[in-house]
Amino acid sequence: MKKIDxxxxxxxxxxxxxxxxxxxxxxxxxxxxxxxxFESLLNSIEAYESKNYAIDPPNSGRITQ
Structure with a gap:
């Protein structure tokens, strides 16, 4: 099985x-x-998602109105 680059x-x-x-x-x-x-796939998926589906970190946790 080949490694995904x-x-x-x-x-x-x-x-x-x-x-x-x-x-x-x-x-x-x-x-x-x-x-x-499997490990190679997961690593590649994680790298792609972090680049293309980045999630901003949460704010300070305070709720403002």
Whole structure:
């Protein structure tokens, strides 16, 4: 199984999500090629999301009116 270098667009992102979901349903054996692929997918998904779906940190927690 090949390592994913980076997700370049929304189509690749959605394909990575679909592929990763199969590993949630059938968790791979630690140290296997499937486990390496799963970890690689998750790292790539996380990097893509942090770049394209960034969430601003919460404010000071005070509620103002």
């Amino acid at each position: 980076s997700i370049k667009d929304e189509l690749e992102y959605r394909a990575a999500l679909i592929e990763a979901s199969t590993f949630f349903e059938n968790e791979p054996i630690l140290g296997s090629q499937e486990a390496f692929r």
